[in-house]
Amino acid sequence: MMLLAVPSVSKAQDLQLNDREYFERQSVNLLVFSNSFNGGFNDEKNSGIEIIHHGVRTVQGGAVRLNNTPEQWDLVPRMTDRKVDRDNGSIEVALRYDDYDFDSRVVVTARGKAVEIAVWLDKPVPEKLAGEAGLNIEFLPSQYWLKTFMMDGRLGRLPRYATSQTVTRPNSEKPRQFKGFKTYDDRGTGRFVDPLPIETGHSLSMATDDPSRLVTIKSDAELKLFDGRMLAQNGWFVLRSVLPAGKTGKVVTWTVEPHAIPGWIREPNIGFSQIGYTPEQPKVAVIELDKNDTPLATAKLMRISPDGTQEQAFEGAITSWGPYYKYNYVKFDFSAVKEPGVYFILYGKTKTNDFLIDAHVYDKITDATTDVWVPIHMDHMYVNEGYRTWHGEPFKEGYLQAPESDHFDLHRQGASTDTKYKPYELIPGLNVGGFFDAGDFDIETGSNINVVQNFIRTWELFKPQRDETFVSQKQRYVDLHRPDGVPDILQFIEHGTLNLVAQAEQIGHMASTLSNSVLDNYHHLGDAASITDGLHYDPSLKPYEVSADGKRSGTPDDMWAFTTRNPSLDLRAATMFAAASHALKGYNDDLAERALTQSKRLMKEATELIAQHNAREDEYAWLDGTEQTNIANPRQQGAKPDKKRQKLLERSRMNREQLGDMATNLMLYGATQEKQYLDNFSAQIWDALELRLSGNMQTALDAVPYMDEAYKEKLRPYVVKYEEYIKGFDTQNPYGVPIGLGNWAGVNMVLNFGITVNYAHIYFPDIVGKEEVYRVANWLYGRHPYHNYSFVAVVGATRPKQVFYGNNRADFSAIPGNVAPGLLFRKPDHFENFDDWPFLWGQNEGTIAGNTQYIIFGSSLKNIVAE
Numbered sequence: 061m062m063l064l065a066v067p068s069v070s071k072a073q074d075l076q077l078n079d080r081e082y083f084e085r086q087s088v089n090l091l092v093f094s095n096s097f098n099g100g101f102n103d104e105k106n107s108g109i110e111i112i113h114h115g116v117r118t119v120q121g122g123a124v125r126l127n128n129t130p131e132q133w134d135l136v137p138r139m140t141d142r143k144v145d146r147d148n149g150s151i152e153v154a155l156r157y158d159d160y161d162f163d164s165r166v167v168v169t170a171r172g173k174a175v176e177i178a179v180w181l182d183k184p185v186p187e188k189l190a191g192e193a194g195l196n197i198e199f200l201p202s203q204y205w206l207k208t209f210m211m212d213g214r215l216g217r218l219p220r221y222a223t224s225q226t227v228t229r230p231n232s233e234k235p236r237q238f239k240g241f242k243t244y245d246d247r248g249t250g251r252f253v254d255p256l257p258i259e260t261g262h263s264l265s266m267a268t269d270d271p272s273r274l275v276t277i278k279s280d281a282e283l284k285l286f287d288g289r290m291l292a293q294n295g296w297f298v299l300r301s302v303l304p305a306g307k308t309g310k311v312v313t314w315t316v317e318p319h320a321i322p323g324w325i326r327e328p329n330i331g332f333s334q335i336g337y338t339p340e341q342p343k344v345a346v347i348e349l350d351k352n353d354t355p356l357a358t359a360k361l362m363r364i365s366p367d368g369t370q371e372q373a374f375e376g377a378i379t380s381w382g383p384y385y386k387y388n389y390v391k392f393d394f395s396a397v398k399e400p401g402v403y404f405i406l407y408g409k410t411k412t413n414d415f416l417i418d419a420h421v422y423d424k425i426t427d428a429t430t431d432v433w434v435p436i437h438m439d440h441m442y443v444n445e446g447y448r449t450w451h452g453e454p455f456k457e458g459y460l461q462a463p464e465s466d467h468f469d470l471h472r473q474g475a476s477t478d479t480k481y482k483p484y485e486l487i488p489g490l491n492v493g494g495f496f497d498a499g500d501f502d503i504e505t506g507s508n509i510n511v512v513q514n515f516i517r518t519w520e521l522f523k524p525q526r527d528e529t530f531v532s533q534k535q536r537y538v539d540l541h542r543p544d545g546v547p548d549i550l551q552f553i554e555h556g557t558l559n560l561v562a563q564a565e566q567i568g569h570m571a572s573t574l575s576n577s578v579l580d581n582y583h584h585l586g587d588a589a590s591i592t593d594g595l596h597y598d599p600s601l602k603p604y605e606v607s608a609d610g611k612r613s614g615t616p617d618d619m620w621a622f623t624t625r626n627p628s629l630d631l632r633a634a635t636m637f638a639a640a641s642h643a644l645k646g647y648n649d650d651l652a653e654r655a656l657t658q659s660k661r662l663m664k665e666a667t668e669l670i671a672q673h674n675a676r677e678d679e680y681a682w683l684d685g686t687e688q689t690n691i692a693n694p695r696q697q698g699a700k701p702d703k704k705r706q707k708l709l710e711r712s713r714m715n716r717e718q719l720g721d722m723a724t725n726l727m728l729y730g731a732t733q734e735k736q737y738l739d740n741f742s743a744q745i746w747d748a749l750e751l752r753l754s755g756n757m758q759t760a761l762d763a764v765p766y767m768d769e770a771y772k773e774k775l776r777p778y779v780v781k782y783e784e785y786i787k788g789f790d791t792q793n794p795y796g797v798p799i800g801l802g803n804w805a806g807v808n809m810v811l812n813f814g815i816t817v818n819y820a821h822i823y824f825p826d827i828v829g830k831e832e833v834y835r836v837a838n839w840l841y842g843r844h845p846y847h848n849y850s851f852v853a854v855v856g857a858t859r860p861k862q863v864f865y866g867n868n869r870a871d872f873s874a875i876p877g878n879v880a881p882g883l884l885f886r887k888p889d890h891f892e893n894f895d896d897w898p899f900l901w902g903q904n905e906g907t908i909a910g911n912t913q914y915i916i917f918g919s920s921l922k923n924i925v926a927e
């Protein structure tokens with residue numbers, strides 16, 4: 061753990077192929093398909109040839125592409141082979157477009173301080189793609205706009221906003237997009253928009269006025285520089301050379317040289333809590349250092365007095381944690397400082413922003429989420445805040461039965477509708493209640509079930525009476541910061557339940573989703589009420605034509621209900637309905653009654669369907685859905701089932717089939733107080749804890765309020781083991797929390813962990829000490845890799861993140877109270893979270909399920925701190 065990198069002044073100045081299979085020199089990492097185009101959402105702007113330049117991933121998307129400025133749903137190549145040739149210092153990838161039977165090879169070879177990028181073809185470019193296929197690479201707009209560039213000696217400045225020129229071309233010339241969908245509405249013209257280049261030539265220098273961003277590209281082929289934002293707000297600056305038609309062999313060659321600032325060392329990233337600290341809590345900053353940096357012996361805590369003067373409050377030793385991926389980590393413990401006040405950390409010349417030490421720093425951590433983020437995501441309502449309208453009432457025309465479709469956004473409708481409706485028929489009554497999924501505007505039923513459950517849990521545990529939101533279902537109107545006499549959480553439970561009950565009543569079971577029918581309105585950025593025209597789709601009218609009575613239109617923009625029946629989703633809904641009916645009783649008795657009716661019916665039907673189906677399930681699917689993949693800890697993985705374990709698994713599976721899911725049983729007991737549910741739970745929990753302690757501890761803790769002392773005593777040794785699991789993170793990474801490596805950063809996993817730790821502390825304070833509950837808070841509020849901004853657009857933080865992937869992302873903005881997924885891992889060793897570029901959903905999007913999970917975490921943390 062103590063292997064500190066020795067700083068070396070005389071590091072080789074040429075790009076070298078390193079052990080992690082990328083090209084490296086101090087301040088430049090050049091990756092060749094360490095990350096390929098295989099994410100769930102097509103072009104995620106995270107793949108191909110990438111450059112991490114002075115610590116920031118500013119270039120990606122290097123590949124053979126079929127468009128001047130590829131959009132998310134343009135075709136991406138499949139990587140069919142990748143070879144690393146150490147002797148020649150080169151990496152070769154084979155790329156294939158199955159839709160066009162088109163293969164190419166890209167070979168990247170180190171040439172001193174530059175690399176050569178060459179495209180090789182064994183067969184000429186297919187005729188359909190001649191003039192369209194090219195070698196592309198993409199530059200991050202937020203790191204290049206307003207900077208100067210030079211093409212063949214001509215100077216220019218990269219624009220802050222897209223204002224270059226375009227042409228239109230016949231649709232027949234447009235290469236096929238994802239699954240044949242279209243990202244654009246051609247308004248009946250039969251033509252698509254194609255950007256024209258900003259500049260063309262043979263030698264380009266990007267950012268001649270910024271040595272940290274300067275990249276020079278030279279080629280005998282014509283280089284064309286485009287602005288991808290002309291088609292899509294999340295587009296990048298694109299450099300490309302069209303591949304010549306009819307040629308084979310080495311058809312295009314570029315020389316690419318990223319400038320390196322001599323002796324550059326990355327500024328230390330001092331991770332600490334932007335929300336501040338209570339006087340008594342542990343206070344340990346984690347400092348992320350360049351591997352060529354030499355750790356200092358001490359750091360200081362400075363106090364800012366009320367008169368504005370500064371004084372040293374504390375000086376303490378720097379202790380080493382060691383290397384973790386590409387950086388080196390040290391810690392600075394200033395727990396000794398307990399006096400309330402305004403402070404900042406001074407490490408060498410690096411000074412943090414100020415923060416508070418005060419008993420009340422956690423008081424407001426959930427307010428922005430409950431008062432602002434959640435109500436803005438209420439669907440089928442007009443949402444107002446002061447002078448501002450967030451959105452009008454969306455989807456007034458309701459939802460059509462989806463036809464069979466292999467759809468976008470991971471949605472699918474099977475061949476049968478599983479309903480009484482014919483494809484394209486209006487399913488009445490679905491345009492009520494519900495919450496927008498995330499940065500998009502669909503209702504994901506599974507997420508909405510989670511949301512209602514999260515609100516119910518918050519309500520049952522903490523009974524928050526906070527009332528800052530006016531909600532009128534009759535007026536279909538929400539007004540922020542206007543109390544209406546009803547606790548907001550209760551209104552949120554009602555709003556979620558209204559949509560889900562409508563689904564069960566109208567469809568007969570749960571829809572998988574209520575979502576966009578056409579891709580060209582799915583990527584909508586703006587007022588949700590303008591996604592569709594609010595008029596019923598009438599195929600007897602021409603597109604854009606409106607009926608004489610003004611009620612129907614020929615524009616096929618109506619949303620669809622995806623209705624393929626999924627009994628496990630129905631079962632989850634049944635559980636949630638039982639709990640909702642309990643929570644809503646006395647507030648909305650009619651809805652409570654409807655929820656209970658649907659709960660009983662779905663429970664019965666779904667259990668029968670599942671029994672018929674008798675689906676084979678693999679070991680981890682039921683054990684825990686959240687922690688099974690991608691924990692950045694190899695020690696967690698690969699535990700092979702032994703004989704005893706196999707036996708336990710068998711028994712668990714049988715119990716589950718006969719008694720139902722244990723967490724569901726527990727929730728049903730909470731809702732009904734019927735003892736059989738508690739017995740069903742008790743019959744399963746101990747095996748579950750033996751099989752997967754960390755994944756099932758939360759459920760075990762959730763049962764404590766219903767159980768006797770004997771249960772608690774039996775649970776005790778498991779909590780002791782869980783405490784070891786918590787402490788184990790201290791040696792796995794410098795931050796002491798589970799860190800995810802998936803294509804979606806791991807905030808949900810971190811929040812789950814945080815909630816479980818909080819409850820373990822509440823019920824077993826002698827085993828899980830109070831100091832443990834700050835692990836996740838520290839991470840969320842700024843103690844993490846890359847930068848030290850709070851991942852929560854939160855009240856109280858000095859420096860929250862400023863841009864998120866919300867539905868206002870095109871304005872480089874945030875919706876207050878959002879929680880970002882966090883640190884996105886790029887293989888093989890890079891964590892990042894952009895705060896000047898909101899469009900990478902894997903690091904910046906907030907989801908309705910995640911943000912309501914945060915409300916539970918935050919509420920429990922506040923309660924513990926207030927003790």
Ligand SMILES: [Ca+2]
Binds near residue numbers: 469498500501502
């Ligand atoms: Ca969605």
Ligand SMILES: [Ca+2]
Binds near residue numbers: 529530543545548
């Ligand atoms: Ca209210």
Ligand SMILES: [Ca+2]
Binds near residue numbers: 457617
């Ligand atoms: Ca419509």
